[in-house]
Amino acid sequence: MNILISVDIEGVAGVYHPEQVRPGNPEYERARRLMAAEANAAIAGAYDAGASQVYVNDSHGAFRNMPPDLLDERAQAIQGKPRYLSMVSGVELGMDGVCLIGYHSRAQGLGILAHTINSFAFARIAVDGRELGEAGLYGALAGAYGAAVIMASGDDVFIEENRDLFPHTTWVQTKRATGANSGISLSPAQSCAAIRAGVQQAVAGRSACRPLLLAETGKPLQITLQTQTTALADLFCQWPGLVRTAGDELRFSAPDIESAVRMINSLSAMSSMLR
Numbered sequence: 001m002n003i004l005i006s007v008d009i010e011g012v013a014g015v016y017h018p019e020q021v022r023p024g025n026p027e028y029e030r031a032r033r034l035m036a037a038e039a040n041a042a043i044a045g046a047y048d049a050g051a052s053q054v055y056v057n058d059s060h061g062a063f064r065n066m067p068p069d070l071l072d073e074r075a076q077a078i079q080g081k082p083r084y085l086s087m088v089s090g091v092e093l094g095m096d097g098v099c100l101i102g103y104h105s106r107a108q109g110l111g112i113l114a115h116t117i118n119s120f121a122f123a124r125i126a127v128d129g130r131e132l133g134e135a136g137l138y139g140a141l142a143g144a145y146g147a148a149v150i151m152a153s154g155d156d157v158f159i160e161e162n163r164d165l166f167p168h169t170t171w172v173q174t175k176r177a178t179g180a181n182s183g184i185s186l187s188p189a190q191s192c193a194a195i196r197a198g199v200q201q202a203v204a205g206r207s208a209c210r211p212l213l214l215a216e217t218g219k220p221l222q223i224t225l226q227t228q229t230t231a232l233a234d235l236f237c238q239w240p241g242l243v244r245t246a247g248d249e250l251r252f253s254a255p256d257i258e259s260a261v262r263m264i265n266s267l268s269a270m271s272s273m274l275r
């Protein structure tokens, strides 16, 4: 039984501020260790429940946050970018379940450090009219590879936002949001204990979860992107096939969720030109 653990940092207990999620300062050095500790708790929970191989995917920023020597030696780490499947790289190996650790609410959400893929570039992402954050987009990408999201952790806003998409998933609340950069958090030790128990329960009960499919297989998806500035929409629409629908909005269609996510990540990379 293979389990994939995708780990972001904004939803980790004790993390509130952009400084904690941006490399190059002592706050980040501390936060990346909290991230690795929650990853290790999830890895332990998966092995407690009988996993034969656990893969841990580093899913924040440059995708190389968790110091490899601090990760549980039983797991194999997936790090570095760019990579086509991004936050769920590893699903192509064939997974029996995916856990999302340290995830956060989508752009414009009320959660701590809320954003969708790139806070500089995107104000809103919708697929066939349904607004999605990273859990929805990457949950659907995992779904296209036949893998269900069986467990997820983050703040209360993240959980409320995604409950309907993943009705049988096990949720672990690490903190309660009181603003974009404030909240009430479990201690790191308590958060890790809850994550370990949550993953164990989720892996044992994984058969209740179904892979997320946003549309019938073979049906193209319509993606609507709201950009943070009109200049970003000017830039993105240099790409043939993207249609400008408002000063800060554009649309494109994609044959499947993998193409949609790859296009969104390509635009995210392009946006660095305007930083």
Ligand SMILES: [Zn+2]
Residues within 6 Å of the ligand: 008, 009, 010, 059, 060, 061
């Ligand atoms: Zn992140």
